[in-house]
Amino acid sequence: MLTIHGLDKSFTLRRGGPPTRVLAGIDLEIGKGELFCLLGASGCGKTTLLNILAGFEAPSGGELRLDGVPITRAGRDRVVFFQNADAALFPWLTAEENVAFGLRIQGVPPARRAPVVERYLRLVGLWDDRAKYPRQLSGGMKQRIQIARGLAIDPAILLMDEPFAALDAITRRLMHTELLRIWAATGTTIVFVTHDVGEAIVLADRIGVMTRGPAATLKALLPVELPRPRDLADPRLAAMYGRVEALLLPEAS
Amino acid sequence: MDAVRRAAMLGLSFGSLIVVWQLVSTYVVSPHLIPPPTEVLRTALPMFTTAEIPRHVAASLSRVAIGFSLGSAFGIVLGVLMGRIRALHDFLDPVIEFFRFLSPTAMIPIAVIWFGIGETSKYFLIFWGTFFIVLINAVHGVMATPWARVRAAECLGASGLQIFALIVLPSAVPSIVTGMRVALASSYLSIIPAEILAADSGLGFLLQQSSLLVQTNRVFVVLAVFGTLGYVSDRVFRVVVSRLLSSYLEAHATA
Numbered sequence: 001m002l003t004i005h006g007l008d009k010s011f012t013l014r015r016g017g018p019p020t021r022v023l024a025g026i027d028l029e030i031g032k033g034e035l036f037c038l039l040g041a042s043g044c045g046k047t048t049l050l051n052i053l054a055g056f057e058a059p060s061g062g063e064l065r066l067d068g069v070p071i072t073r074a075g076r077d078r079v080v081f082f083q084n085a086d087a088a089l090f091p092w093l094t095a096e097e098n099v100a101f102g103l104r105i106q107g108v109p110p111a112r113r114a115p116v117v118e119r120y121l122r123l124v125g126l127w128d129d130r131a132k133y134p135r136q137l138s139g140g141m142k143q144r145i146q147i148a149r150g151l152a153i154d155p156a157i158l159l160m161d162e163p164f165a166a167l168d169a170i171t172r173r174l175m176h177t178e179l180l181r182i183w184a185a186t187g188t189t190i191v192f193v194t195h196d197v198g199e200a201i202v203l204a205d206r207i208g209v210m211t212r213g214p215a216a217t218l219k220a221l222l223p224v225e226l227p228r229p230r231d232l233a234d235p236r237l238a239a240m241y242g243r244v245e246a247l248l249l250p251e252a253s
Numbered sequence: 254m255d256a257v258r259r260a261a262m263l264g265l266s267f268g269s270l271i272v273v274w275q276l277v278s279t280y281v282v283s284p285h286l287i288p289p290p291t292e293v294l295r296t297a298l299p300m301f302t303t304a305e306i307p308r309h310v311a312a313s314l315s316r317v318a319i320g321f322s323l324g325s326a327f328g329i330v331l332g333v334l335m336g337r338i339r340a341l342h343d344f345l346d347p348v349i350e351f352f353r354f355l356s357p358t359a360m361i362p363i364a365v366i367w368f369g370i371g372e373t374s375k376y377f378l379i380f381w382g383t384f385f386i387v388l389i390n391a392v393h394g395v396m397a398t399p400w401a402r403v404r405a406a407e408c409l410g411a412s413g414l415q416i417f418a419l420i421v422l423p424s425a426v427p428s429i430v431t432g433m434r435v436a437l438a439s440s441y442l443s444i445i446p447a448e449i450l451a452a453d454s455g456l457g458f459l460l461q462q463s464s465l466l467v468q469t470n471r472v473f474v475v476l477a478v479f480g481t482l483g484y485v486s487d488r489v490f491r492v493v494v495s496r497l498l499s500s501y502l503e504a505h506a507t508a
Binding site: 056079084135146150 | 423
């Protein structure tokens with residue numbers, strides 16, 4: 001369980017300038033195995049929140065715990081998944097070597113990491129492409145390699161920062177299906193940051209709608225109690241879309 | 254097919270140069286100023302068979318090789334450290350920005366005072382011309398490592414040392430190689446003035462000697478040999494580097 005209590009974050013944008021309060025008292029609990037979508041307009045601070053959860057940035061105030069243990073820095077229990085796969089993957093390593101990286105640097109011998117790497121490459125459907133370099137793969141395939149690379153070290157949480165925003169609409173739809181399938185197969189907790197209402201509704205167990213920055217907080221927590229796979233044409237989903245959008249519209253800047 | 258086409262273009266390019274050269278020296282300019290290729294070739298043959306050219310080529314080449322290797326090695330080590338250690342960068346950067354504008358040619362007089370006209374002064378000058386170029390490119394390569402890549406490795410459990418060795422260094426390879434290639438060209442640019450002013454061997458020395466005796470044919474031979482040397486060195490460097498480091502270089506071609 002991920003517990004966030006009274007989380008505050010202030011930045012000084014200019015040297016010597018006044019600090020800007022980016023996040024103002026966020027309280028949130030995310031359960032084990034939950035797929036939680038953090039939804040907010042651009043610039044509201046959702047990436048900052050994700051960076052704090054990852055341990056890349058320290059909060060200015062408040063408490064963060066993962067299964068009771070305070071989060072202070074980046075750790076192998078939380079894997080971040082980046083939007084820009086070209087930057088995030090290791091381009092001089094093959095797909096297989098990318099997925100093996102986390103185990104390799106821990107000193108897991110090749111014979112023991114091979115079955116793990118195979119399992120996750122098969123899970124994301126890229127076993128046949130294992131010898132290819134990232135540059136030889138499509139955008140969606142690169143993102144699947146990133147997922148496999150993260151899952152291979154068996155993290156407690158996958159933190160995803162608008163992971164599919166750079167993909168075309170059809171590939172994005174396919175990736176949603178893929179992600180749900182992978183999530184169902186592994187049961188990993190996922191925190192998914194997005195500004196796309198439809199994406200949040202199709203994926204999430206619960207949606208956290210953020211207010212606009214600065215001093216952003218959580219405006220609403222909405223459970224999505226629709227059966228999966230979710231069809232955008234489903235009238236219940238359309239009704240949900242209307243509700244979420246109505247919450248988000250005043251927060252657009 | 255591509256290789257055949259490239260070889261054909263290479264032949265055509267140099268072939269045309271020789272034809273134009275022959276025509277110009279026959280019909281336009283006095284052969285005393287521009288001797289025709291046939292004359293130059295006639296002068297060149299004994300220079301090769303008496304080992305005069307090979308001896309001077311060896312002298313120049315060993316100076317370039319040693320100075321360039323030392324300059325690259327020191328440039329890479331210090332550049333990578335500067336790229337990684339902010340305080341070191343901020344401390345050294347102003348001085349380096351100052352020294353890099355002192356070209357190797359500008360350093361010849363002081364090199365002669367310090368090291369005389371022996372080999373050391375040439376090693377020093379080539380080192381000088383290589384070091385700053387490689388250093389600046391290494392610093393840039395390290396600093397340009399994408400944040401997401403470093404953070405991804407951090408999440409996967411990499412230690413500071415592992416991030417440096419397995420992520421930052423490989424990410425900097427293309428920039429370092431580019432720096433070395435520019436520095437290699439710069440080495441060839443600085444060896445000639447160094448040998449003209451302060452040497453008793455090498456192609457620059459031979460060039461100067463032939464010029465003083467108004468042996469235009471010999472000047473042309475040396476120029477042709479020197480151009481070929483630079484061209485071939487660059488080719489060899491590229492082939493060797495792309496063989497050794499292909500996955501690091503190609504990886505970035507589309508990224």
